[in-house]
Amino acid sequence: MVEGDGTSSLEFDPAVSRQIEAMYTTPDVVEQRRIVRTALALRPGDRVLDVGVGPGLLAAEMAAEVGPEGRVCGVDISDSMLAIAGTRADVPDGPRVELEQASAARLPYGAESFDVVVSTQVFEYVDDVAGALAEIRRVLRPAGRVLLLDTDWGSIVWRSGDDPRMTRVMKAFEEHLQDPHLPRTLGESLDKAGFTRTHLQVVPLLNAGFDYRTYSAGLIDIVSTFVPGRAGITPEEAEAWADDLRSQADSYFFSLNRYLFVASAL
Template identity: 35%
Template structure:
């Protein structure tokens, strides 16, 4: 799996403020519909961008609990949210959250479940933290929707196959509705957000993924460094020639805990 060290955290911190990922994050924010005074758990809070937005929404009478296993990510989140007294950060993982039973009004997780070994256990634990009738919002990419243009389909397939090994599951959105329903919880909405571009934007999700995918493929020795670099350089060339194309769909699943 990809290691979210200091260097990776800095890369993500920059890209996550771009238009593509902001749009994705805001979709989860609106689905969650945070209200003043609520207690909200941000599962896999990362660098705290959504955590800070939730803190502003719940106000000083509310509480936002950011949970993440990465010390570098938590450090970045603490720095971003240092002015919000209603925010707490805790080290922990999604299937063993350091949150009391039935203590939260809502919980949200953005692109975290694809890294979880036991998704049913994680769903069970986050539902444990919610009050009866509490809302859970999970946003994740479906890698079956991944389209990326290349003049070298074989090399592109190798890089994508490498990237498939950085997560546990690339089909989280199709799994969650049935898993939640089987436990009696209510699926209130499923919202698709397709990120598509024919321009390689400096603040877009594609350039971020290019850096991460190249880094991962080289570090894991899935391809030779020159192959990964050639793939990266080809995307830059395609962009210069006006032939760049990238698309992937992110899904936001909204569920309500049974009373």
């Protein structure tokens, strides 16, 4: 799922990949996938590419929607993510999801191979957004559609007992991204790549009250593992930051905005 030089990116090794899979099964992200599928409005027989397929949950759901006459392919650069996605590749009443190891910058498909390309939580990791969009446009048929969903990490609201520490921790966590504020420029990038924007939607994540079965509870584990040694954050500070959040119980509050863009390759 991660594009970049590998020096500051979050490494999607087997342990992190399992953490991501658990987060993607929470009600927060289940609802996000429903919103994505509604915006896509897939039809039986559609040919779909999922760039950054991750644990394969969305790809499997899309395969059920396009039916046996359709096609769903997924690419990812992470071996461990592809292994998890492979456990969901066989879809009842749908095509087998075809999985390939590849990056957004070099898609292993011919021109005009797909009716739809979808990429969720990937482009904020991409170091060459223009090049990746050109690749998507190449593999899309004329009038094909692309859906991109990414987070603006400047939108985060996370209650903390130590606001200065929270600011430092989140600044350190942004180091795992190529652009933590990508949605602010993504529309312009789509325009320059020759797409016509047809739909824009905010997809909020909101957790009020601490619950381990939420997206943000899983995010605590990932952040606290990543940030030590960055922006002056010590392991002890990262642990104290995580303990503070988990101890808030009913006072806990987390909100984050993701932004969904649909565009046509006219």
